[in-house]
Amino acid sequence: MAEETKFKCLRCMSEFRLPYRHGVTEERTCPNCSSNSVRRVKEDKK
Amino acid sequence: MADVGRHPNIELHAYSEVDAVSGYVGNFNVTVRKKARYVDVKECTACGDCEDVCPITAPDEFEIGLSTRKAIYQPFPQAVPSAYVLNIDECLGNNPIACGKCLEVCDKKCIDYDDKDELIHIEVGTVIVCIGMDVYDPTPLDEFGYTRHENVITSMEFERLINSGGPTQGHLIRLTDREQPKTVAFIQCVGSRDANRGNPYCSNFCCMNTVKDCLLIKDHYPDVDIKVFYMDIRAFGKGFEDLFQRSKDAGTIYIRGIPGEVEEDPETKSLKLYVENTTEGTMECHEADMVVLSIGAIPRKDSSTIQQLLTLQRSQDGFFLEAHPKLKPVDAATQGVFFAGCAESPKDIKDSVTQAGAAAARANRLMMQGKVKVEAITSTIIPDLCTSCGICVKVCPYNAISCDTKAKTPATVVEAACAGCGACSAECPFGAITMKHFTDVQIEAQIDAMLEVDAKDKVLAFACNWCSYSGGDLAGTNRFQYPPNTRLIRTMCSGRVDKRFVLRAFARGAPIVLLSGCHFADCHYINAVHWTQRRVEKLWDELEKKGIRPERLQLEWISAAEGQKFATVMRAVEELRQKVTAEEIEHTKKALAGVLEPRKPRAATKKATEQEAAAQEAA
Ligand code: SF4
Ligand code: SF4
Ligand SMILES: [Zn+2]
Numbered sequence: 222m223a224e225e226t227k228f229k230c231l232r233c234m235s236e237f238r239l240p241y242r243h244g245v246t247e248e249r250t251c252p253n254c255s256s257n258s259v260r261r262v263k264e265d266k267k
Numbered sequence: 268m269a270d271v272g273r274h275p276n277i278e279l280h281a282y283s284e285v286d287a288v289s290g291y292v293g294n295f296n297v298t299v300r301k302k303a304r305y306v307d308v309k310e311c312t313a314c315g316d317c318e319d320v321c322p323i324t325a326p327d328e329f330e331i332g333l334s335t336r337k338a339i340y341q342p343f344p345q346a347v348p349s350a351y352v353l354n355i356d357e358c359l360g361n362n363p364i365a366c367g368k369c370l371e372v373c374d375k376k377c378i379d380y381d382d383k384d385e386l387i388h389i390e391v392g393t394v395i396v397c398i399g400m401d402v403y404d405p406t407p408l409d410e411f412g413y414t415r416h417e418n419v420i421t422s423m424e425f426e427r428l429i430n431s432g433g434p435t436q437g438h439l440i441r442l443t444d445r446e447q448p449k450t451v452a453f454i455q456c457v458g459s460r461d462a463n464r465g466n467p468y469c470s471n472f473c474c475m476n477t478v479k480d481c482l483l484i485k486d487h488y489p490d491v492d493i494k495v496f497y498m499d500i501r502a503f504g505k506g507f508e509d510l511f512q513r514s515k516d517a518g519t520i521y522i523r524g525i526p527g528e529v530e531e532d533p534e535t536k537s538l539k540l541y542v543e544n545t546t547e548g549t550m551e552c553h554e555a556d557m558v559v560l561s562i563g564a565i566p567r568k569d570s571s572t573i574q575q576l577l578t579l580q581r582s583q584d585g586f587f588l589e590a591h592p593k594l595k596p597v598d599a600a601t602q603g604v605f606f607a608g609c610a611e612s613p614k615d616i617k618d619s620v621t622q623a624g625a626a627a628a629r630a631n632r633l634m635m636q637g638k639v640k641v642e643a644i645t646s647t648i649i650p651d652l653c654t655s656c657g658i659c660v661k662v663c664p665y666n667a668i669s670c671d672t673k674a675k676t677p678a679t680v681v682e683a684a685c686a687g688c689g690a691c692s693a694e695c696p697f698g699a700i701t702m703k704h705f706t707d708v709q710i711e712a713q714i715d716a717m718l719e720v721d722a723k724d725k726v727l728a729f730a731c732n733w734c735s736y737s738g739g740d741l742a743g744t745n746r747f748q749y750p751p752n753t754r755l756i757r758t759m760c761s762g763r764v765d766k767r768f769v770l771r772a773f774a775r776g777a778p779i780v781l782l783s784g785c786h787f788a789d790c791h792y793i794n795a796v797h798w799t800q801r802r803v804e805k806l807w808d809e810l811e812k813k814g815i816r817p818e819r820l821q822l823e824w825i826s827a828a829e830g831q832k833f834a835t836v837m838r839a840v841e842e843l844r845q846k847v848t849a850e851e852i853e854h855t856k857k858a859l860a861g862v863l864e865p866r867k868p869r870a871a872t873k874k875a876t877e878q879e880a881a882a883q884e885a886a
Contacts, residue, residue, distance in 0.1 A: 257824050
């Protein structure tokens with residue numbers, strides 16, 4: 222199961238969580254504005 | 268099959284597997300593993316004496332376990348070559364307490380317990396992938412009770428049951444009491460058309476297979492009642508609607524609704540099917556002596572092996588992806604490779620035969636030419652600049668590049684295999700790969716020219732030839748309005764867009780840069796678009812480190828059909844441009860001034876290092 226991680230849309234700047242598998246390149250879409258400029262936000266290690 | 272075996276121009280490698288494929292169109296080298304058969308094919312007359320004396324019985328795979336075979340057996344009656352094969356894992360002859368009965372009885376002395384796999388190397392010009400399909404295992408759909416109720420069988424098992432060459436010589440019987448069932452129920456779409464449980468796609472042939480089975484039963488056993496539970500019957504295709512009507516006229520009852528539960532009577536072993544009849548809007552219970560699950564098709568479990576061997580693509584459903592759904596439906600993206608049958612998608616016999624004919628014709632046409640036209644836009648390695656790092660080898664979706672990283676010899680490109688995506692050129696850290704017609708110099712000149720005047724008012728966009736650029740064309744022809752300050756640079760694939768191009772655009776004062784390419788599933792270069800995404804992700808990090816807002820680099824996947832999306836994206840990007848301040852642009856120009864300097868000629872560095880080393884040695 223792919224874990225979820227935080228992403229940020231570089232068009233509308235909204236943040237959201239999407240499935241993420243390390244090393245797997247996937248097409249991603251912002252759920253808010255449909256942009257593909259979706260960047261992974263590196264979360265602080267807890 | 269027999270004709271294939273006899274054909275003077277066909278070399279048949281039965282009981283064999285492909286171990287490796289190298290080369291390219293016109294020059295494929297295939298390594299075939301001819302598996303040890305332990306029986307001399309040339310000598311064996313298929314008399315069957317060995318089978319009679321063999322003490323081992325095992326489930327017969329061809330009959331899906333509905334009957335047994337011996338450890339030495341003929342895979343199926345019409346198998347080509349007509350010879351026996353020994354399953355060495357089941358055979359006692361190899362065990363310490365040797366059996367050796369077959370060896371004793373075989374007059375021709377064909378049996379050799381020490382037989383070994385043999386590797387054969389063949390050279391071919393083209394390859395047709397026709398590995399077929401597997402069938403869906405209905406075990407997870409527990410409501411049908413496939414693993415709990417013996418009289419619930421799959422359509423594949425039913426196929427063997429009513430086949431005159433099958434385990435019952437075609438007599439329709441129930442598995443529990445070997446009696447002829449009075450009522451048979453078929454449940455359609457088992458494992459098909461359900462994204463959550465099973466597969467989302469339609470398996471294409473199951474409806475007509477059931478219709479055929481119903482007609483067969485009615486032909487031989489007119490008194491048997493048949494009920495078919497379905498979502499909708501898909502009887503498209505020549506003559507199929509007529510067959511469907513005939514099965515109805517013969518008395519088959521079609522009920523719209525898929526049973527939610529199948530229950531077994533513990534004594535009679537008959538079954539009860541609970542279903543919502545969606546035509547009548549009623550909850551119903553139907554009884555049947557036997558239930559046949561019309562299972563769907565799935566890609567062969569070993570598809571990924573073939574995929575890797577031939578650098579093929581697969582669509583989301585797992586079947587092999589054709590180069591173009593309409594214009595090249597039997598070609599793979601890899602030149603010289605074609606598909607036939609269910610390897611490409613589930614299909615019936617007629618469609619498989621049609622596709623096989625087309626694939627053979629496509630392959631033949633290519634080979635008859637003697638020469639293959641290669642892409643004009645291919646990559647070229649500049650040996651002096653290449654450090655033999657091997658990165659490009661990993662990048663190329665077509666395996667067109669080879670490089671001996673240990674021997675440190677420069678990489679080489681097989682032009683016939685190169686499709687011209689340019690991903691290697693963009694990824695080579697040393698600028699050692701140039702793309703014909705899309706050289707660095709040409710693209711950089713475009714960037715410079717577009718940003719020469721009023722750079723701050725422009726949006727510079729890179730668009731791939733096949734999708735985004737065509738999307739832009741469509742936006743134009745459909746009169747979708749988008750800002751006139753967009754400046755487009757076309758590359759064959761977004762994978763060609765070197766990070767240096769993006770940085771150069773910023774260094775020249777671009778407020779916003781957009782990189783656009785095909786959706787992943789549409790990439791015309793197998794998976795070159797993945798490199799685009801990875802590169803942009805790295806660029807976002809790099810820009811941020813340099814104090815440049817990463818959002819000034821936008822990424823979009825736009826297909827050729829998405830004219831509307833193209834226009835929307837351009838309007839959104841223009842809004843972003845308006846927020847970029849003059850100070851920001853100036854800061855960026857300073858921060859990235861270095862990228863405008865010509866790339867350090869690696870050859871000079873390399874030679875200098877060598878000279879230095881030589882000088883040191885001399886000293
Ligand atoms: S061409 Fe570039 S990427 Fe390929 S091996 Fe040479 S230096 Fe490395
Ligand atoms: S241009 Fe594309 S296809 Fe050609 S060698 Fe480079 S990566 Fe491979
Ligand atoms: Zn967004």
